[in-house]
Amino acid sequence: MNEVASIAEQSLKQRASAALGGRNLTLVGLMGAGKSVIGKLVAQALNVPFVDTDAEIEKVSRMTISELFASYGETEFRALETRVIERLLKQGPRVVSTGGGAFINEATRAQIKAGGVSLWLKADLDVLWERVNRRDHRPLLKTENPKQTLENLMIQRYPIYAEADLTVLSHNVRKDVMVNEVLKALAGLPKAGLAKTGDMP
Numbered sequence: 081m082n083e084v085a086s087i088a089e090q091s092l093k094q095r096a097s098a099a100l101g102g103r104n105l106t107l108v109g110l111m112g113a114g115k116s117v118i119g120k121l122v123a124q125a126l127n128v129p130f131v132d133t134d135a136e137i138e139k140v141s142r143m144t145i146s147e148l149f150a151s152y153g154e155t156e157f158r159a160l161e162t163r164v165i166e167r168l169l170k171q172g173p174r175v176v177s178t179g180g181g182a183f184i185n186e187a188t189r190a191q192i193k194a195g196g197v198s199l200w201l202k203a204d205l206d207v208l209w210e211r212v213n214r215r216d217h218r219p220l221l222k223t224e225n226p227k228q229t230l231e232n233l234m235i236q237r238y239p240i241y242a243e244a245d246l247t248v249l250s251h252n253v254r255k256d257v258m259v260n261e262v263l264k265a266l267a268g269l270p271k272a273g274l275a276k277t278g279d280m281p
């Protein structure tokens with residue numbers, strides 16, 4: 081990277097950081113949008129701790145997400161997810177990557193909204209499908225026609241993800257390009273009058 085590009089990148093990081101202003105940044109969106117992978121890189125760029133809610137749930141339960149769904153069902157998983165996210169947001173500021181259903185749950189959505197800035201990583205069906213199709217660890221996609229299931233989830237969930245403070249399109253560009261897209265969205269945030277992490281109930 082040349083010197084001018086490097087200075088521009090530093091300046092973008094600083095502007096994004098200043099706009100975030102000590103609040104949590106929570107990534108929401110459907111399975112395969114890149115929340116876990118891009119969230120971690122955004123945290124590195126902003127020099128704040130990163131946490132993935134699914135990884136945290138697996139740690140506290142000592143079970144995989146698939147095992148939790150199989151043993152206790154989705155309702156219990158959502159209850160645990162709500163509790164874990166509430167704690168993680170209170171421990172912030174952090175970049176928090178959520179599982180795709182977290183923001184759909186009303187209680188969790190309220191916590192995420194109150195606990196900082198929410199950002200929807202939005203992708204089209206073919207991008208999501210190509211990514212989730214590579215692995216089989218997502219219990220909600222263990223159906224006869226997982227691509228159709230994903231499309232149904234898009235129809236149900238996209239109007240709710242749209243309530244996030246920011247939206248960034250996730251497409252198949254290099255991951256560092258996606259990180260810059262997120263930083264640019266953050267840099268454009270209004271700073272004044274918004275609550276800091278410590279102000280949440």
Ligand SMILES: Nc1ncnc2c1ncn2[C@@H]1O[C@H](COP(=O)(O)OP(=O)(O)O)[C@@H](O)[C@H]1O
Pocket residue numbers: 109110111112113114115116117118211212250251252253254255258
């Ligand atoms: N911009 C991108 N370009 C290419 N592959 C990506 C991109 N973002 C994410 N991926 C890949 O897509 C898959 C799903 O990403 P992940 O972060 O687990 O999504 P989510 O947490 O939203 O379900 C991973 O294999 C990841 O490496």
Ligand SMILES: O=C(O)C1=C[C@@H](OP(=O)(O)O)[C@@H](O)[C@H](O)C1
Pocket residue numbers: 109110111112115116134145178179180181182217218219220
């Ligand atoms: O969309 C969902 O309801 C889910 C998404 C998954 O996380 P990712 O979005 O990170 O794949 C995981 O939390 C669980 O399988 C349920």
Ligand SMILES: [Mg+2]
Pocket residue numbers: 115116117134177178179
């Ligand atoms: Mg994830």
